[in-house]
Amino acid sequence: MARIVQKFGGTSVADIDRIRAVAQRVKRSVDAGDEVAVVVSAMAGTTNQLVEWTREISPMHDAREYDVVVSAGEQITVGLMAMALQNIGVDARSWLGWQIPMVTDDVHGRARIEDVKADEIVRRFGQGQVAVMAGFQGIASDNRITTLGRGGSDTSAVALAAAIDADRCDIFTDVDGIYTSDPRIVTRARKLDRITYEEMLEMASLGAKVLQTRSVELAMNHRVRLQVLSSFIDAPGTLVVDEEEIVEQEIVSGIAHSGNEAKITLVRVPDNPGIAAAIFGPLAEASINVDMIVQNVSEDGKATDLTFTVPKDDLARTLEVLGGQKEKLGFERVEADPDVVKISVVGVGMRSHAGVALRMFKALADKGINIQVISTSEIKISVLVSDAYTELALRSLHTAYGLDAV
Amino acid sequence: MARIVQKFGGTSVADIDRIRAVAQRVKRSVDAGDEVAVVVSAMAGTTNQLVEWTREISPMHDAREYDVVVSAGEQITVGLMAMALQNIGVDARSWLGWQIPMVTDDVHGRARIEDVKADEIVRRFGQGQVAVMAGFQGIASDNRITTLGRGGSDTSAVALAAAIDADRCDIFTDVDGIYTSDPRIVTRARKLDRITYEEMLEMASLGAKVLQTRSVELAMNHRVRLQVLSSFIDAPGTLVVDEEEIVEQEIVSGIAHSGNEAKITLVRVPDNPGIAAAIFGPLAEASINVDMIVQNVSEDGKATDLTFTVPKDDLARTLEVLGGQKEKLGFERVEADPDVVKISVVGVGMRSHAGVALRMFKALADKGINIQVISTSEIKISVLVSDAYTELALRSLHTAYGLDAV
Numbered sequence: 001m002a003r004i005v006q007k008f009g010g011t012s013v014a015d016i017d018r019i020r021a022v023a024q025r026v027k028r029s030v031d032a033g034d035e036v037a038v039v040v041s042a043m044a045g046t047t048n049q050l051v052e053w054t055r056e057i058s059p060m061h062d063a064r065e066y067d068v069v070v071s072a073g074e075q076i077t078v079g080l081m082a083m084a085l086q087n088i089g090v091d092a093r094s095w096l097g098w099q100i101p102m103v104t105d106d107v108h109g110r111a112r113i114e115d116v117k118a119d120e121i122v123r124r125f126g127q128g129q130v131a132v133m134a135g136f137q138g139i140a141s142d143n144r145i146t147t148l149g150r151g152g153s154d155t156s157a158v159a160l161a162a163a164i165d166a167d168r169c170d171i172f173t174d175v176d177g178i179y180t181s182d183p184r185i186v187t188r189a190r191k192l193d194r195i196t197y198e199e200m201l202e203m204a205s206l207g208a209k210v211l212q213t214r215s216v217e218l219a220m221n222h223r224v225r226l227q228v229l230s231s232f233i234d235a236p237g238t239l240v241v242d243e244e245e246i247v248e249q250e251i252v253s254g255i256a257h258s259g260n261e262a263k264i265t266l267v268r269v270p271d272n273p274g275i276a277a278a279i280f281g282p283l284a285e286a287s288i289n290v291d292m293i294v295q296n297v298s299e300d301g302k303a304t305d306l307t308f309t310v311p312k313d314d315l316a317r318t319l320e321v322l323g324g325q326k327e328k329l330g331f332e333r334v335e336a337d338p339d340v341v342k343i344s345v346v347g348v349g350m351r352s353h354a355g356v357a358l359r360m361f362k363a364l365a366d367k368g369i370n371i372q373v374i375s376t377s378e379i380k381i382s383v384l385v386s387d388a389y390t391e392l393a394l395r396s397l398h399t400a401y402g403l404d405a406v
Numbered sequence: 407m408a409r410i411v412q413k414f415g416g417t418s419v420a421d422i423d424r425i426r427a428v429a430q431r432v433k434r435s436v437d438a439g440d441e442v443a444v445v446v447s448a449m450a451g452t453t454n455q456l457v458e459w460t461r462e463i464s465p466m467h468d469a470r471e472y473d474v475v476v477s478a479g480e481q482i483t484v485g486l487m488a489m490a491l492q493n494i495g496v497d498a499r500s501w502l503g504w505q506i507p508m509v510t511d512d513v514h515g516r517a518r519i520e521d522v523k524a525d526e527i528v529r530r531f532g533q534g535q536v537a538v539m540a541g542f543q544g545i546a547s548d549n550r551i552t553t554l555g556r557g558g559s560d561t562s563a564v565a566l567a568a569a570i571d572a573d574r575c576d577i578f579t580d581v582d583g584i585y586t587s588d589p590r591i592v593t594r595a596r597k598l599d600r601i602t603y604e605e606m607l608e609m610a611s612l613g614a615k616v617l618q619t620r621s622v623e624l625a626m627n628h629r630v631r632l633q634v635l636s637s638f639i640d641a642p643g644t645l646v647v648d649e650e651e652i653v654e655q656e657i658v659s660g661i662a663h664s665g666n667e668a669k670i671t672l673v674r675v676p677d678n679p680g681i682a683a684a685i686f687g688p689l690a691e692a693s694i695n696v697d698m699i700v701q702n703v704s705e706d707g708k709a710t711d712l713t714f715t716v717p718k719d720d721l722a723r724t725l726e727v728l729g730g731q732k733e734k735l736g737f738e739r740v741e742a743d744p745d746v747v748k749i750s751v752v753g754v755g756m757r758s759h760a761g762v763a764l765r766m767f768k769a770l771a772d773k774g775i776n777i778q779v780i781s782t783s784e785i786k787i788s789v790l791v792s793d794a795y796t797e798l799a800l801r802s803l804h805t806a807y808g809l810d811a812v
Contacts, residue, residue, distance in 0.1 A: 016462045053482075062489060064499070065489045065492070065499075075477075075478045076456065079471040079472070079474035079475035080463050080471075083471045086467070087463060093470070143505060145502075
């Protein structure tokens, strides 16, 4: 017997038939003796429709009213899911954010969870009742509905799992787990049985769209064991766990890539103290996320070239901001290149192994792939290369780090 | 300056453009200095979709979960309406049933309102804020959402009006008021400026679909002045008020008709004590509403003919129930006639005037219309006639009682 939170996203509850299928999946866990809390998103498409209506009404709308409108999607799904469970003989009841309550701060539209009072849910586990909780929503101290931001249902599920001290939080999705690399590109990619929170965090922020970064952080902080698995195939997925739970750690767990990058080079920037702050300050004010930054040593001590990346969608805005500062910053010109991809090698094993980066550089050099920018953290190495090499780079690195399925 | 509740039904808020138009209508009252609380239904079609989903999931569903699902419709509208008001410079906020709270009993799906705690809404009137309340929904003592039954938003509006001691409760709808008769049939029908609660109650139960009977009862009990008016045309509608407010009362206020009647005759029923109870007991158990009942005096003291009406939709079920009781009840045969219409003359003035019924019978006789069944109350006379005469009967009576527009 285990206590489990099972979270189902919008595609898993997209219509009545799928809601019925999810109910059957939940029943199997109940029949196996588990205590189950189900967390659901809105039916696929519903949230988009509701958001669209709020935009039509008023582009600059009150975030409190936005939350009232969009939280209706999950309200519909919890009721239907509780009915579907009851219909196959499973005792169940729905819980809205304000009923639990799932207490959040009052930053409407992207609230943070502060407290989950789940005593009543736990008490009802003792009576064999399944809790069906609306994801994505909470309640602020002024008694008004809040939402957690897009994808917030993962975070709701993890917060509930922490509050009820669950043995596991299962995130059901349309993929069957976390892979060593994108299986659509790297045909030899393998599904990982386990991955550490830290690696999952890096993967999530590097372009793997399976889990929201925030939910992984929360799981890591509260040591909630996460499982990513398919809602359509009945098979174990990938466990996201503490490093200590992984007995034989590979050096590298996966190769990620992100095409949403654009490279900017400021040519001949005056090499003065404070110049970096002067450049990146205005970008931060414009909410543009600067990622990889490289500054070359200046040859003449007077001017240097500065290269960095921004999200591709923000390229036009970035050029606009920089153009407005040209006089003040004193650089010669801006060069922009949107045709780049960021390739990252991730693994907690690299902390204790030397030569991990070298193997990456060598593998890329062997294929004649030129590295434009490099950035590293404790458990990942990222390089920027021309996006024409995306597939070649991913496959070569996958082989070089011994990740290929046999 | 007045304090007004304005209620808008599903067709008035059917899409974003109409919600915007309603917001403009509300703004005009605010600009005129009124304190306004807006009550809205779900966007037309939404509730039907939600109800359909609950039926698909499970025909015998938990009414508590049904309420969670269907109340989402009004939640969407209040948020959008508050935004639409804010967008044109009107301070507004949405209120869900549980936020006010609109306290009801725990009969989910058709709950009755017990208490409305509207102090905060009144306090915010003082700050110039418009309250936008979700109709149709409340909260039971167990902290779960309830709904009031179809059309319950009218009742929500009247309950709120009573709680905040409103000067008037305006029910905006797709007709521009209450008419002396159905204007689609009687071209000389006139819009009434005023009508009494009692008359409105009779009209509502006799087929006028403008107001829910329950909301009129509530308005009568709390002396809430109701106005029925068009949400599409900017003109005064019909006031539903206390009899004392009507200075010159006509004898008859209107001629109503209902085609949803079927006539049943049990031929040669044994004329024993208790036979009526034996017949109508099983029908009541089957939730079939029996309306007009006529029992002829038996000629031989042994058997009589018993005639009554039921809603046309329930005719098949009625015949089934009676068929199963034939042996026990001992009647000879059942005759059924669905081709009938109930025509009613309504007016509080008939209390103090003699000859009102006579004028009806005479007008019908003059046109050769045979009266099949008669039933009367203090302020109405209803007759059942062949439905081929519907238009002729309505127009003749309208003229006979001097109601024709000049």
